[in-house]
Amino acid sequence: MQKKIIKPKRPFIIKMGKKLRPYFNKVLSRYSEIPDxxxxxxxxxxxxxxxxxxxxxxxxxxxxxxxxxxxxxVNAPSLRDISPDHARIAADKRWKSFFLQGYGLRVMENCKLMPKTAALIDKIPNLNSAFFSILEPGAVIPPHYGVTKGLLTCHLGVAVPIDQKKCWIDVDTQRLYWVQDKCILFDDTYRHSVENDTNQTRVVLLFQVLRPERGFGKVVQDLFMMAIRRSAFVKEAYDNFMKINKQQILH
Structure with missing residues (x-):
């Protein structure tokens, strides 16, 4: 019997933010320096x-x-254990994450394990998050939408299954396949889903960076990102991750 997913309770301001998000996204799209x-x-x-x-x-x-x-x-708990908000799209524990940075919060223990990679991500302008996204064989991430159009998502192929055509991400109407040592860039506020229908683990280094904005769009982007970084959405995920890290013994 599948375990019932319990949705976390959120303060009124967070609920309002979700309702207003489509309007924020329209502003961010209008003032974006690149096409939507x-x-x-x-x-x-x-x-x-x-x-x-x-x-x-x-x-x-x-x-x-x-x-x-x-x-x-190692040091890569399942996303549903880190973030209760991701429980719906991370139904089992086959989607894991090895965080270097999340919403500006640096995971020093992991950065010390990968110092060269950590030094490279430090040079990325307007970086919000960077982590290794690990998708085990048979994992499926159902269709969902990202939090804000103020962010763009980039994936670097780190470990790509040999049968690339059976491991993919659909973004809107486009199906993308990861290539070893190459990047893909997309807007995750468009409907997207992921599947690894192979017997190998797929690993990408996932970056989220601020969308290039101008004028009023930049103001809205800064305010929205400030609210997210101070929200329970981020605080709970960070606290859970650090708690798991303290409990985990590397061996």
Missing amino acids: QPVYDISVLPWISVIEANADIIRKEWEQLVQKYQNES
Whole structure:
């Protein structure tokens, strides 16, 4: 019998924020310095080419970490254990995350385990979050929408299953496939879903960065991001992650 998902209670201001989010997104779309579309060419954010140029460093550091502990989920709890808000789309524990930074909060223990990667992400302008997203064989993430159009999402392929066509992400009407050491860039406020229908684990280094905004859009973006970073959505996830980290013994 599947465990019942208990939705966390949220303060009135958070509930109102969710209701107002579509209006904020319209403003962010209007004042965006780049077009409002589901998928982008990576050239719109110049720093991505630097990440791709150093992809082998990131991949080798990840592989060394995995080999050292012989466990791909070391320090990588399931997303549903970290964030109650993700319980609906992370129905089981096959979607895991190894955080380096989340909403400006740095996970020092993990950064020390991957110092070269941590140094690279420190150079990314307007970085909000950076973590390794680990999708185990058979994992499915159902259709869902991101929190805000104020953020763009980038994935770097770190460990891509051999049968790439059976491991994909659908963004709006486009199906994308990960390629080793290459990035994809998209707006996660468009409906998207993910599936790994292979017998291998898929790992990407996921970045979330601020969308380039101008004028009033930048003001709305800053206010909305400030509210998110101070919200229970982020605070609970960070507290849960740190609690799990303290309990976990690397072996």
